[in-house]
Amino acid sequence: MVFLPQEVIIRKRDGDVLPADDIAQFIGGFAEGTVSHAQAAAFAMAVYFKDMTMPERVALTLAMRDSGTVLDWSDLDGPVADKHSTGGVGDNVSLMLAPILAAIGIYVPMISGRGLGHTGGTLDKFDAIPGYTTSPDNALFRHVVKSAGCAIIGQTADLAPADKTLYAIRDVTGTVESISLITASILSKKLAAGLGALILDVKTGSGAFMPTLENSRDLAQSLVDVANGAGLQTSALITDMNEPLASAAGNGLEVRNAVDFLTGKHQDARLKEVTLALCAELALMTGTASSAAAARQLVEDALDSGRAAERFARMVAELGGPSDFVERMDDYLAPAPIVRDIFADDEGKAIDIDTRGVGMAVVALGGGRATPTDTIDHAVGFDRLAGLGTRLYAKTPIARIHARDEASAADAEKRLKAAYRLGDTPPRNPLISASVPPT
Known part of the structure; x- marks a missing residue:
């Protein structure tokens, strides 16, 4: 039987539960160009008003993941994990979390994004470092992950491409705030990255996309349920964004703040607690530590010993930045x-x-x-x-x-x-x- 995308739109518009196969065909057609942008916009609006069940959200996430390449890290000798934040102000956690985890033997292939609205973007921060490439080819990406233990880059063209295009459509059609669509957008990229474990930092408060605790809980639960339903071990922390997380807000200034954090020169108390709590959760989830106390001690030692700063420096250098960036930061951040x-x-x-x-x-x-x-x-x-x-x-x-x-x-x-x-x-x-x- 010929697949007709308008029938999927009509059924979701009318509040029906869509079979996984219909969702997969719709997203697959969108990625291939047989489903138009107008039809994708109509589908997004139907989901916005009628929402999706948990199985539908899992099917949508998997379909978007499968619209491109899914990375395979089975050649690495340790667990592969990552973290995602729903965004905030002064939230530069990724810059410290990735090298801390790398220093305890967890590989972190982090696919990050740019700023959105009032929130800063991790890639925009790294663009402040001269020479650092946020868009390496796959060979360099794999090399840096294996060598430095972590690499923070942007979404490549072949990772969840349906998400990239659908997000642009949602951005101009008033459908960004749908929890079902947010869930699929976030997780399709993480699933495509080939992770074994994921920690989510879901923000709540005046600087968060979900300002109320109730909405933040709903989003966190949706993300955790869908990720685990799609086969990715995932947990979440709901953290405060009623004030900037770091004492710096702005791309180069947050890089400076992160380097000072890693070297021990200056560590904002709230930023340190959130960063180490997220790291410890992943140490437990991956079996790198056997208890909460042991996980906390492990990540604190990685930071305090300077091993995390060394991993950060290696990542920056191998992705094209200065080899002495940590030691001579003032010379490079204008x-x-x-x-x-x-x-x-x-x-x-x-x-x-x-x-x-x-x-x-x-x-x-x-x-x-x-x-x-x-x-x-x-x-x-x-x-x-x-x-x-x-x-x-x-x-x-x-x-x-x-x-x-x-x-x-x-x-x-x-x-x-x-x-x-x-x-x-x-x-x-x-x-x-x-x-x-x-x-």
Whole structure:
């Protein structure tokens, strides 16, 4: 019988549960060009309004995975794992997590993305490093993973290509927020990467795509259930994004923050706790450690000994960056022309932070994209960002701004001040709200 994509659209529009074979044929046809972009947009809208059951989400994820190459790491002598964050501000965890895991014998072939909206992108951070290639060929990617233990690169053309095109369609059709479609988009790339284990960092709060804890739980549970249903051992932590995770926000500044973290020069407390908690979860999941206490000790030793910094340096060099980047970071990360402190107009404790507003201030500086074709300025952003509970007054700034010119500096300063609300009693937001174990 001839496959008619419009029949799949109609059945989902009417709220029917789609068989896995229909979903596979629809996505396969989309990847091959026999299903049009208009039909894919209609399908996405039908899913947005009628949602999908868990088996449908698994089928959609697998179909998108199978639209391209699925990597095979069976030649490696250790477990293969990765982490995914749903995005936030000052979230540079990947830059430390990958080399920490590599230092304890877990291979990390990390497929990352660019900034989206107010959130920073891991690839944009690495573009701040001169010479670093985020788009290596498959041979170099495999070599670096095997040699350095980790490689952080972008989605290649042959990894889940149906997802890349469908996401672009969702972005302009108002269907980005569907949990079913978000789940399939995230996991199809991770499944295509050939992983044995995955940890998810699902953000909640004012800087998260899912600002409420209830929505964050729903997304985390969907991701864990679908990933495990598709054969990938996965768990999740729900972590706080009611304030920037690191004290830096902006691409080059977050790279600097990460290198200082790895070398022990400066380690933001909240950032350290989330990073080590995620690493320890993967150490347990892969059998690298036999208990939670042993896993925590293992990853702390990898960081404190300097072995993680060595792995990071090797990864950067083998992907085309400077061989002495960690030692001579200041020589390679060009500073912005304008660097100055920003002070609050009043005095008091920071009791509320519009973290999305902080991220948009970075975008306004040129550190993010207002349109998909915008060029990123890797030098701009903020560092020394004050966290919740910090008393701000004439001698304690909200942050230090790094700007290209006075006009953008003035605009971003206004945005940052508006993002901070002062008072007497800051909230107590748990850093890790919940964990969702493998199902």
